[in-house]
Amino acid sequence: MDELLGPFEQMLASVAGRSVDSAAQWKAIEESGYLDALVPEVSGGAGLSLSDVEPLIRATGRFAIAAPVAETMARRALGVDILERPLSAILAVAEIAGLAEKILEMSLSYANDRVQFGKPIGKLQVIQQQLAVMGEQVLMTRMASQIGCAQGLAPSPEVAAVSKQVASATVPQIASIAHAVHGAIGITEEFDLQRYTRRLHALRLAHGSEGYWANFVGKARLQSDRQSSVEFILSLRKS
């Protein structure tokens, strides 16, 4: 996986940033060949599964790439112009997971560096507790992303719903803790945090927010003849 991810990250790093020319960025992404990652080998692609590609989509999140990288990969593999909502939602979740990782990393590093009261604020229990909560939410989005991507390019709508519901629900908490830890510098145009949190808020709402998908899951569960939580969970996995 690392031989796949490493060069991809290098390419993204070379075209990421706030002053990037979007046409040049897209050209570099296109020329890298990665947009054919999900295309079957017989059709000249890399023939990878969505689970294989999940770390790449997360990487686009970590670099706050606004270009539709994952969507283009999926459209090319399926040979369609418009993706179904469940798949679009899952691709957004993988990107949310990458953004969340990056925002956590920035917040941890800021907490270790920023000195107040004569010590790094990361030594204060009240900050540690908040960052622990953020870590937990990041872990939830990561697992939501893996659960969604394991469904491949024709996901069960119920599983997509679970994945996007949970990922979208983590967003307000992750963003608010990150901004609380960073203080006023975090809400400036100049400081990089806003590039990630603004995109995070947008993806929370893209292809259905947590409320939209909660309703979907709830309806599915009420209509299901699976009585217990464990039976419902197991029925999702088989679909």
Add this chain to the structure above:
Amino acid sequence: MNFDHLTLSEIPATDEELRPAIRELITAHIGSMPLHKRARTWMGGDAVFSRAMGKAGFLGLTLPRKYGGAERGPLARFVVVEELLCAGAPVGMHWIADRQSALVILKFGTEAQREKYLPRICRGEMYFCIGMSEPGSGSDLASVRSRAERTENGWRLNGQKVWTSGAHHAHYMIALVRTSGEPADRNQGLSQLLVDLKAPGVTIRPVPDLNGDHDFNEVFFDNVELPHDALLGEEGAGWSQVTAELAYERSGPERIYSSAVLLDAWIQHVARQPQCEARQRLIGSLTAQLVVLRELSVAVTSRLAAGEQPVVEASLVKDLGATFEQSVPTLIADDLASHPEESVEPELWHAIMTVTHIAPAFSLRGGTREILRGIIARGMGLR
């Protein structure tokens, strides 16, 4: 801490195959058990059920066959425990022994100790309790003051434990005690002892909880004479052994399913009512969270199965799980009381109030929320 270690994991088909048999056993035994009893999940116990589980081969699933175990992996136990918890089966008698005491004895005990305890644990006949907390030693576990001194015949134990779940049913306690040095030495000089709770000098007193249930006890040791082989593992290595024990204690599916019986009963109630979007959303958001938490719990169990000690990962999942479990009775109660026109079975209300009252325990037992978050913060690299 690298989240890469916690990835979506598959439960092997051979472990999944255990479900029909455990479901059959559960159905046969819980029959008419009222909802408020089942809603206590792993806090309620029944020795008849524990022995039936032992007979059917569902205890000691990860222990070697020569001690009566099934020599399977932790994921087999996950499958069985998941079914038990979601049904609200009365597992409380054997719970601690099967979850952690047996594993600690297998890992740190002598051959003679393994032969003495493990087969009886696997038969569902011998129960254990955890001897960690003391009146002056809650989250600050290294400050334990109970002390055992070497004697000619073994050990003489004095001190007190508290919040000891199930001590009144248990045959043995694995107690963390000081065997050398002073409380100021912190985690140095601590050892684990297997304490026979029938030994002279042991007094067990109930500490009823706010529901009137008898789960907690205080346990006093007054010059309790214990044999040489009461020492479990290495003298002075108690702290590292107890850390290993806590990884077993914090990682299981009971950290996400404590309110599952209640959740399911409420969903069945809602399914009989007219369609309501607000309710669908609530059911959907709780269900979605549970699905993801469950996969995280499977992922932690897979790390254990791979022979790792996922201390930070288990803390993350336990804190997430406890927060979820605690939200369930609060949200459900509000929902039902928002529909005063509906007829709600008294049993459901009884169960909701029982779980509401005891829910604070979910983020106390096995390590408080605040302690876990400290472990997580350090694990993530805060200096």
